[in-house]
Amino acid sequence: MGNKGDYSVIKTTINTNSSAQIKTKRYFSESFKESFVGYLYVSPFFILFGIFGLFPILFSFYLGFQKWNGLNEMEFVGLNNYKLIYSDPVFWKAIYNTIIIGFLGCFPILVFSIILAFILNSAFVRLKSIFRVSLFMPYVTSTVAVAIVFGVIFSNMEFGIANLTFSWFGFEPIKWQVGEWAVKIAIACMVLWRWVGYNVIIFIAGLQSIPIELYEAATIDGATTRQQLFYITVPLLKPVIIFTVFLSTVGSLQLFTEPLIFLGRNAREEGITAVLYLWREAFNNMAFGTASAAAVTLFFIIIIVSFINYLITNRISS
Amino acid sequence: MHSGGKGFTFSKLFIYIILIAGSVISLFPFYWMFVIATNHTSAINKVPPAILPGKELVTNFQNVLAKIDFFGAMLNSLIISSLVTIGVLFICSLAGFAFAKLNFRGKEFLFIFILVTMMIPPQLGLIPQYYIITQLGWLNELKAVVVPGLIDAFGIFWMRQYVKGSVPDELLEAAKIDGCSYFRIYWNIVCPVILPAFATLAIIRFMYVWNDFLWPLVVLRDTTSHTIQIAIRTLVDNYVQDYGMILSGTFWATVPLILVFLIFNRFFIESLTQGAIKS
Numbered sequence: 001m002g003n004k005g006d007y008s009v010i011k012t013t014i015n016t017n018s019s020a021q022i023k024t025k026r027y028f029s030e031s032f033k034e035s036f037v038g039y040l041y042v043s044p045f046f047i048l049f050g051i052f053g054l055f056p057i058l059f060s061f062y063l064g065f066q067k068w069n070g071l072n073e074m075e076f077v078g079l080n081n082y083k084l085i086y087s088d089p090v091f092w093k094a095i096y097n098t099i100i101i102g103f104l105g106c107f108p109i110l111v112f113s114i115i116l117a118f119i120l121n122s123a124f125v126r127l128k129s130i131f132r133v134s135l136f137m138p139y140v141t142s143t144v145a146v147a148i149v150f151g152v153i154f155s156n157m158e159f160g161i162a163n164l165t166f167s168w169f170g171f172e173p174i175k176w177q178v179g180e181w182a183v184k185i186a187i188a189c190m191v192l193w194r195w196v197g198y199n200v201i202i203f204i205a206g207l208q209s210i211p212i213e214l215y216e217a218a219t220i221d222g223a224t225t226r227q228q229l230f231y232i233t234v235p236l237l238k239p240v241i242i243f244t245v246f247l248s249t250v251g252s253l254q255l256f257t258e259p260l261i262f263l264g265r266n267a268r269e270e271g272i273t274a275v276l277y278l279w280r281e282a283f284n285n286m287a288f289g290t291a292s293a294a295a296v297t298l299f300f301i302i303i304i305v306s307f308i309n310y311l312i313t314n315r316i317s318s
Numbered sequence: 319m320h321s322g323g324k325g326f327t328f329s330k331l332f333i334y335i336i337l338i339a340g341s342v343i344s345l346f347p348f349y350w351m352f353v354i355a356t357n358h359t360s361a362i363n364k365v366p367p368a369i370l371p372g373k374e375l376v377t378n379f380q381n382v383l384a385k386i387d388f389f390g391a392m393l394n395s396l397i398i399s400s401l402v403t404i405g406v407l408f409i410c411s412l413a414g415f416a417f418a419k420l421n422f423r424g425k426e427f428l429f430i431f432i433l434v435t436m437m438i439p440p441q442l443g444l445i446p447q448y449y450i451i452t453q454l455g456w457l458n459e460l461k462a463v464v465v466p467g468l469i470d471a472f473g474i475f476w477m478r479q480y481v482k483g484s485v486p487d488e489l490l491e492a493a494k495i496d497g498c499s500y501f502r503i504y505w506n507i508v509c510p511v512i513l514p515a516f517a518t519l520a521i522i523r524f525m526y527v528w529n530d531f532l533w534p535l536v537v538l539r540d541t542t543s544h545t546i547q548i549a550i551r552t553l554v555d556n557y558v559q560d561y562g563m564i565l566s567g568t569f570w571a572t573v574p575l576i577l578v579f580l581i582f583n584r585f586f587i588e589s590l591t592q593g594a595i596k597s
Contacts, residue, residue, distance in 0.1 A: 031421070060445060116336070119337060122333075125333065134344045164365070279444070298441075
């Protein structure tokens with residue numbers, strides 16, 4: 001089998017050289033060829049990422065200083081876009097909502113999924129696979145479908161299933177799509193419902209990677225189940241906890257589909273999120289400059305939040 | 319454990335109650351979707367609402383078909399998801415092979431760069447991305463979703479780990495001495511060994527693209543180019559009143575992936591777990 005295509009040139013060069021040179025030349029060419037192939041094989045990612053990933057992000061920074069509706073000439077306006085959005089109460093409301101919904105969603109996800117993973121990992125539970133499949137099914141469902149179904153469950157009307165259930169306990173019907181907290185709770189429930197199963201599965205895998213010998217040794221030393229939980233399980237699960245918290249945080253900062261579908265394209269202030277604000281600025285108001293300024297701000301917020309997040313989880317779990 | 323019969327059974331019961339409650343909560347929205355999809359909207363909009371499946375299954379779905387091109391949108395989703403998946407498998411395995419087995423300068427740096435890109439949310443470049451698509455004239459064309467979808471940093475990471483762990487160097491050396499080209503080595507030796515990694519990545523990617531919403535919403539505006547997610551969203555956006563019809567569309571859009579999941583559930587769950595744990 002000979003070398004084909006791209007390398008025939010190199011081969012010819014080798015053949016024309018004298019025998020003394022062949023050895024060094026071939027060695028050199030071989031490693032050159034390997035490098036060339038290496039770069040060639042990784043290049044599709046870098047080309048595509050350059051065009052559709054890196055360039056757009058850098059260009060967002062540039063657009064943040066321009067006034068532009070996507071059609072006419074851009075106009076340099078300095079920091080004006082930033083001034084505009086920072087003086088827009090809806091922008092801050094969007095950031096605030098995103099963070100609140102993030103907390104309302106992430107914290108219960110973490111607690112529920114650790115508990116459920118714990119239970120599903122214990123030896124005596126039967127029908128494990130059925131429970132696993134039912135808990136995981138929401139994750140396979142698209143966010144759009146989730147938002148539509150929950151929109152019906154959390155209907156403002158008294159026949160909505162959430163309000164109906166509440167009425168059994170004597171509560172008045174709640175305006176889920178309007179109330180300051182009701183909106184956030186409804187959206188957090190959608191996030192919670194879709195993501196618990198996924199996190200459960202990850203925690204189960206994490207639990208299974210802890211060697212049984214540790215528990216056996218602890219039992220021999222007389223450690224209680226609770227002590228085992230806090231001194232063996234939680235510390236060894238730390239990397240998994242950090243990973244899932246990181247995923248949930250970045251995920252909740254990107255919340256978009258749920259509020260858009262739940263509240264409609266002119267989302268009320270109570271439920272607008274950062275990405276929804278950005279999208280609305282760009283594609284409803286055709287204000288690409290301010291939308292980019294919002295994207296840049298969001299970029300820094302994500303970096304800061306991820307960092308704080310890392311510090312907190314690190315401290316709590318140790 | 320030998321800590322007294324009664325307390326033990328009680329905690330066991332408690333644990334089963336938690337599990338059953340969790341499963342019921344997880345499954346209820348699917349049931350509810352079906353109930354509404356099979357009832358006339360008036361049966362749902364009353365107190366108390368219908369809680370059992372009704373007889374309007376066909377009528378509701380006919381209403382969906384009258385409003386959106388349901389099967390066309392399904393086909394678009396299938397085309398996009400399949401093309402992205404196939405492309406990603408090829409690009410990522412090729413790059414994964416290069417990172418795992420070939421020597422070239424700056425390899426470590428490039429690999430770390432790829433890992434860092436995983437942390438950046440793609441929405442941040444949304445507006446320029448949209449602009450690029452308009453400049454390329456790809457608006458309302460499926461390739462506007464397919465081509466950017468081929469970027470998959472996780473896939474490269476995943477493939478590199480797998481190739482590193484499962485393809486022995488000796489095998490590659492032997493093939494090299496026999497004069498195999500690098501592409502032949504990749505195609506005839508590496509690919510057959512990493513089939514399980516292909517399957518895992520395919521599931522993760524296909525599901526992601528199938529369920530994706532924001533980017534298709536931005537670039538696929540014409541109804542003929544809508545994916546199924548965008549199509550069912552237009553039901554909510556335009557015809558807010560008819561819940562029987564809306565949920566019918568939602569239900570039938572959800573069924574295919576759920577069915578595939580139920581058939582291959584073990585494989586699905588394992589794939590996604592491995593994918594998550596590795597990172």
